[in-house]
Amino acid sequence: MNFYAVKAIYRYEMARMFRTVVQSIVAPVLSTSLYFVIFGSAIGSRITEIDGVSYGSFIVPGLIMLSIMTESISNSSFAIYFPKFTGTIFEVLSAPVSYGEVVLGYVGAATTKSLIIGAIILTTASFFVDIEIAHPLVMVTFLLLTCVSFCLFGFILGVWATGWEKLTIVPILVIMPLTFLGGTFYSISMLPPVWQTISLFNPVVYLISGFRWSFYENADVSVGLSLGITVGFLVVCLLIVRWIFKTGYRLRS
């Protein structure tokens, strides 16, 4: 294994995060804090408890998921798209590295960033609302799986994108609606039956539900199913990334 290459890519990407700390860390933390202020404290105080959990506390897992999903996609897609855009990708392609090492470097760094953001948001949330974590190990497992799989998804997006518009169109037009409609701010049991059924086709429902279960033991779907869907998404992303490197899709001419 080319350990030095993985370290070089990881270190380079982490340096980029610290160079753009306002964009990478402060911005997502600020926007999530505003959600807590508005939905948690201001509006949340007028909403009744959901399954025995105050509304402010209820939205914490969903908001963490919302942030880490969007940040994971944004970080890793930018990480691979920018070298493509500037032309510096030639160096990675001509280096003695396997695709696994390239992915480990880029996705590893993007995952670390997302985990840092998730930890900061969790800490920030604790200043606004009461938080309990019933199953810390499950919580960390869901957090890690979500970060890795969405970073992989972002990597695929970055390879696929042939312009800046494409890079932002998927997060804005696909991921954001799925996340908002995936139970970030509500339990899907609060929806009319037909919308509950439709919601079950939204994969984000399973991620948020499983993650929320690790906090409050409340879930819209079974934890096992949530875990299965998350792992399934991870495997699909891994297979696509493997195919990309095998064929050189949009990387090698």
Place this chain on the structure above:
Amino acid sequence: MHPTISIKGLTKTYAGGFQALKSVDLEINRGEIFALLGPNGAGKTTLINVVCGIANATSGEILVDGKDIDTAYRHTRSKIGLVPQEMASESFETVWNTCRFSRGLFGKPASPAHLEKVLTSLSLWDKKDTISMELSGGMKRRVLIAKALSHEPEILFLDEPTAGVDVELRQDMWNVVAALSEEGVTVILTTHYIEEAEQLADRVGVINHGEIILVEEKEKLMRDLGKKQLVLHLQAPLAEVPAQLADYHLELSDDRKDLTFSYDTRQNSTGITALLSELRNADIHFNDLETSQSSLEDIFVDLVHKDQ
């Protein structure tokens, strides 16, 4: 000893159907400076990209250091450094960090001493903490070379390294290439500046329309294909070349004051003595004379035109 790079039957056809390389066979010897010349779109960069792993070959075999570039890519790529044609740089990174990144990427442990040596040799040491976007075009070009040398490659590809740089920097780069060659690094150079190849190369290859049309020792090439000319500056303008001099195929300049005679130095008799004698007989006198030899550029242009 096997060649450091061996290319056999290399073909590259792009997705759109354009065939950039047509069954290219080429061997590069260890430690030599090889200049690959060709007009725009001839296939020079495609050839480099395939050898370096940036582009996939359609068919053919490429061995680097005796090993296949696909099955033993870790070994082969670790031997190669590439300075691309495009000025691709990490705009927001310092020179030091971007070179350190390159070294790590190619599987080498950190070596501040080596990076310092490389940056110093390229007059970049005082710019090591400057971010790339603040550097001039010439300096950026040096950074690309520094990055390519950061992992101590045994083979260096320079894809038009002096395009757009000033004369002083070009000379600096020539010195760097010469020094690398002395250290045993194999250098493969593509360039539009034929004088660069003339100055540096041990061997020259000419590629056109995706085919290698010639590979030859530079000295031999210039000896074999080069022409020598004798120019006579006449005392008085000549209306036309006299008929008795027709066998010499003399060219009369537009102002009628110069006569040019082309000859082959490989012949036992160049014909110069006889020509001068004939000129005297024809009562044609000259003030001065000069000889010139065709440059590599003339040879290159001739070859490419013949191949059209």
